[in-house]
Amino acid sequence: MSLSRDKILKAHDLKLEKLRVPEWGGDVFLRPLTGKGRDAYEAGVYDVNTKKVRAENVRALLVSLTVADEKGELLFSPGDIESLGGKSAKALDRIFTAAQTMNAVSDAAMADVEGNSGAAQSGASTSS
Numbered sequence: 001m002s003l004s005r006d007k008i009l010k011a012h013d014l015k016l017e018k019l020r021v022p023e024w025g026g027d028v029f030l031r032p033l034t035g036k037g038r039d040a041y042e043a044g045v046y047d048v049n050t051k052k053v054r055a056e057n058v059r060a061l062l063v064s065l066t067v068a069d070e071k072g073e074l075l076f077s078p079g080d081i082e083s084l085g086g087k088s089a090k091a092l093d094r095i096f097t098a099a100q101t102m103n104a105v106s107d108a109a110m111a112d113v114e115g116n117s118g119a120a121q122s123g124a125s126t127s128s
Helices: 005-010 035-045 058-066 078-085 089-103 107-115
Strands: 017-021 026-030
Touching: 017 089, 026 089, 035 058, 058 078, 058 089
Parallel strands: none
Antiparallel strands: 017 026
């Protein structure tokens, strides 16, 4: 079946997944990255000047771009990344790992980003 413009734009393709975060005493909802969110993540972890992956706050950045409320609205803004980076590493890693899996964000994808001469295009991660 061929898809039309309207069907594509109306498709509900951001399905939420609930994730238990015992360190925070409850559950969060993870929303898949949008295209714009994926680009923001890649731009946030790739330094075009050094052509290397930045390691600072990569977990907090991905958490900020994927943790949502029950309606799918993101809970955090770019201004929250520094504060999120100060939260439990175990909690952040739990969410980061689930978000990586959900969004096919991998080290191999990051190698593609590095290989695209600074134009972050294919995926990003710096898993430990």
